[in-house]
Amino acid sequence: MFEQVVQIAGIIDQQEADLLPAAGVDLLGFPLRLPVHKEDLNEAAAAEIIHRLTDKTQAVLITYLANAEEIIAFCDKLGATIVQLHGPVAPAELRKIKKKRPDIKIIKSLVVREDNRLQLYQDIETFGNVVDAFITDTFDPESGASGATGKTHDWTVSRELVEHSPKPVILAGGLTPDNVYEAILTVWPDGVDTHTGVESSDGRKDVEKVRLFVSEARRAFADMQNIGALKIPINGILDLHTFHPKEVKELVPDYLAACREKGIFCVRIIHGKGTGTLRRIVQSILSKSPIVESYETTDGSGGGWGATSVVLRRTGVHRKAE
DSSP states (O other): OOSSEEEEEOOOSHHHHHHHHHTTOOEEEEEOSOSSSOOSSOHHHHHHHHHHOSSGGGEEEEEOOOOHHHHHHHHHHHTOSEEEEOSOOOHHHHHHHHHHOTTSEEEEEEEEOTTOHHHHHHHHHHHTTTOSEEEEEEOBTTTTBSSSOOOOOOHHHHHHHHHHOSSOEEEOSSOOTTTHHHHHHHHOOSEEEESGGGBOTTSSBOHHHHHHHHHHHHHHHHHHHHHHTSOOOOSSEEEOTTSOHHHHHHHHHHHHHHHHHTTOOEEEEEOOSTTSHHHHHHHHHHHHOTTEEEEEEOTTTTTTSOEEEEEEOSSSOOOOOO
């Protein structure tokens, strides 16, 4: 559901709700019950618009609510089955939602500040098994807002979050038709979101900006696919630094099997040093592979890139690597 999606938030009225899907937008965001920003429309108007949607799964309630019962009741009031939570919330509350209403999809925000990278990693570990997706956004210290700030953040942080997350990650924060292409190819997210980035000076969505944003996002997603589809030589050296982490989970087993079939039993997988996220993904795959005899980290390999050296079994059963 959250694969190569384009979401635009801040729906003002029925005219905008009709405009956006026609322009290729997948999800429509309705920010309501907000502690900072002024709401774009009232709850009754939002419910009426969602009721009129041809595909009601396009509606996303964006809110700072933290109580499971209140969130479920609000989703039911609006007719929304996707909720995007931007405020502090306990994992137990999200588990309650999943138990009582498994049909409600949950998107949890990962708000990027200047010094909270480790906290974001912890949030992914904490919420990874109770949400359906994450969305990054930018904190504005001046207003205290954690969304719809019109400000970008360090995209390398978002790229690391994508690599670390077991669930889809949607990129938000200051995206416009001018930067969304570069943002996608830098971060490799599962989707993108914008609010103020496609608005005109009167605060309404600009149809040309919306169309260009969607077009540039689709172009970037297509180029991501093309990069991943490049032919890889079966020579015992697999360089992963241009691949999306989700591709790695299929690529590594397939590559090892191809090497083994070709009679190559010593393989070097270059994954980079970085935060170690990609190395952990690779070595988790290796630990479960029935054709891997052993592996070890060799940080000096690959021209400075961190790497793992793998020995493949020629015959016999799998023995788990140390």
